[in-house]
Amino acid sequence: MALLEVNNLSAFYGPIQALKGISFSLEEGSVTTILGANGAGKTTTLRSLCGMVRTEGSVAYLGDEISGKPTEQIVSAGVAHVPEGRGTFTRVTTEENLLLGSYTRRDKQAMKEDLETVYTYFPRLKERRDQQAGTLSGGEQQMLAVGRALMLRPKLMLLDEPSFGLAPLIVEELFGILKRINEQQKVSMLLVEQNATLALNLADHAYLLETGNVVISGTSDEIAADETVRRSYLGY
């Protein structure tokens, strides 16, 4: 059974239809990426999965229908969304941000262990644990966003443009850590990225979105070899 099975999903912002019935699936343990130009519907896809926009169609997560459920219920089922723009709680400390990530959990002991796990992935966050999160650098805030998502002990992590606005070295470091999280913590990931090369390197499956439709899908290698993808998104 696939971890996530999306069928004929449409999404609407008021009268505007942003997704026109897309279908895709995501295997447990895998990293899947959604590629596409600006306005193709990548962010909307992630937002739809979390119940943040009005949708039609079906989203099955671990066999359960989750479309139409309130965001906090989907989250507590183990779907962690790392939003575009990082979504930092700027006025509380770094550590409080992380604790908020485990808000839905009750297993205090395991939460403590997970906090340490996050700090081993991101030692910088430990150095800054008592600092107001709004004063962290962009890269640190992105790491904080991933760390906050990890604190949920998620089965599925939705990552929206994690490389956005970061220096190339930081991006490299971050994607290395994401790979380790995927392998060590068995967290499946759905990754939205403008940087297609980067995304295809991390992912094993990929979908290409164009104006609200899935136009190509396949393994990352197949997609990377595809003539149109190469010309339009990889640039060679």
Add this chain to the structure above:
Amino acid sequence: MDLFLQQTLDGLATGAIYASLALAVVMIYQAIDHFNFAQGEMAMFSTFVAWQLIAWGMPFWFAFLICLVLSFIGGMLIERIVFAPIHDAPVLSHIVVFIALTLIFNALAGFIWDFTIKEFPSPFPAKLPFETNLIGPHELGVVVITLFMLGLIYVFFRFTSVGLAMRAAAANPISAALVGISVKKMLALGWGLAALVGAVAGMMIAPKVYLEPNMMLGILLYGFAGAVVGGLTSPGGAVIGGFLMGVLENLAGTYVIGSELKLTFALVVIVAVLLFKPAGLFGRVVVQRV
């Protein structure tokens, strides 16, 4: 010198009331970005409920606690029934609803309990166990009870996970939902708490100003002034602002302008702060990109 000390301490006692109202207003302001004009009338109504319970023969502190529970539930209901449906509506809709609530509570209190002035008992002993002419027993009691409540609220917001979640939901509702916080529940909880804090303020001031439907009008104005002085973005600042207003009001009334112009003083302070330091003493300057 005695007069100065007396006036200052007495100011702290009324300041405690203003601080509570300022805190209630700021708590709601943080969550929904609007100023709740009805806060005073809600507090007045709570006080009437307590008066009724006492009139039915309940001991004061028992009535006090039941009144707090009822106010908390009432505050949550107001949020769920009245404000949840207009959550995304423009500011004017909110203002209209605030005014409506003010009028409804005022008229309802008058309808049920009529507009004649009632005496509200003070729960504190008539004589202090020690000799002093600096502060009255009721005033001292008010300061103690209010500080105790403010302390509890501080601990709640600072050290509990629900308190943290409430702060998170107010500051960043989208991210809060994404970590699994029910923003709706937090909003309702915030209203419940604000109503509870207001109820404490109402029950503490009622023995001094006597109970009647319009008793909170002037007091809320000072509460607003306290909130504005301290900064609408800072709950701690609002509390300090409230105490400051109480003391300044008394000192200005005694030494400068006389008691008739005291209320004007609150308005002057509001205007002055908004003119010269709009963020308040402890508020954050919010820069918005347009």
